[in-house]
Amino acid sequence: AYTPMQPPIVLGMLWPGGFVRGAAPFMGCVGAGWASLILMRYNELQHGVYLKDTNGKQYGKSRIAAQEGIAKCCAARVIWNIPVLALSPLLMNRYYRTSFHAANPRLRLPVELAVCTSMIVVGIYPAQAIFSQEAAIAARQLEPEFQGLGVDTFYYNKGL
Template sequence: MGAEFSSAVKDAQEVPPFRREGPRYDMSTFVGRMLHFYSVNDPRTLLFTNEDAKSAERLLKLANIGEAPEGTTDAELWHARRVLESALHPDTGEPIFPLFRFSAFVPVNMVIVTATVTPAVISSFPATAFIHFLNQTYNAAINYANRNASNPVPRARLVEGYAGAVITSLSIGMLSTALTKKVAARAGGAGGPAAAIIRSTLPFLAVAGAGASNVLLMRRNELTTGVDVFDDEGKDLGKSVEAGKMGLMKCAAARVIWNVPVMMFPPIIMSRLERLRLVSSSPRLRMACETAVVTSCLLAAVSPALAFFPQRDSLAVDSLEPKFSGLSDSAGKPVTRVWYNKGL
């Protein structure tokens, strides 16, 4: 299994012929989607300068008219696209503030998540409230900066989604703090295994619950009016509420999936590392270890979680509303599956 996965990754990393539209990787496979999101979320793209972007833009313009410099490779053209797409909004073409790019998600959350799972924060009501407020504020900012500008969400809905996520996160976060204090008090201040379990599970519930509620509140129109579905030929068949429900369920599930290792693993790993005298006796080393653990979990979890479900997904017609039954394509063949954009 491991050898097959490694072989699939190696095959997917081969440089395909350059094209101006569409992703570089095969989005019909998990490996292709995973590599795509690793490329999008790569923090190293934050190091690209304005001059890099201008050079990339010049190269792509020349390539579009067939005048790219002699010897220009497909790899160089794909790199030029990556430089531009990492910094510009796909709909407006305007630069995105660096902290609100997808590539900044890991370095920013490296700080936020480390603070969220730190015992000193979990045991303090003010610190818990602040860190969960900060987390959801950042999530709202990055969602807005990378919004679908061709299908704008009303400002009132943005505010509702933000407020719902903050309330959910704060409520569960405060519960975490209260339970941690209660368990620690019963154990004479140490807390023991029960407190360790609380420290690893309730912050996860707070963050994952807030992320899921944010998606449901921000995109609740998909639950009432549905999303566009298409046949194999790309013909628009209308809107389906059932497809909208399935898409939102998978988007919410992805947030839960990546938060399992990101929020639950660091406290468990750190409880083991703290048994080492070198780590427990040095607050700076402990913080460095915790930051490294959180960063590793973020890098390992977010992109595969986003890749878990295809963005362009399909459903059997018999799982949709009755109005989609009995449809035929241009050749007169019955439509048995429909396609829709799940979103992220």
């Protein structure tokens, strides 16, 4: 028997006032991820990351490269939250309407755990793979001391 339920968070965004209900958890997770990333890598923002050429020779630290690397990491943190916070509610809403769930209500927690865990795996690894850990940046985009050294492209460790 079908029992009416509230729409999942993602669909709830379509109703009046639903945007906050649907977007608040996502924005909270993304904001927390950004805050932790910036706090953990604050030293890189202040002092820069090491730049090297294709042969591995280091040329010094660049704050601009650090900012670019951290921005890419922030973008990845937005992407990896999408499956967990958008797909999980949709999948669980479908599951709650099945006769299997009605006959086995005690399996709700294990099923939710399995779905959320699989969505984390689906989200995090591809999001981290979008940007290579070893990033390249053109010398013309960097501070003046890295221009005119005969190197067109520098490489740096973007991080994860």
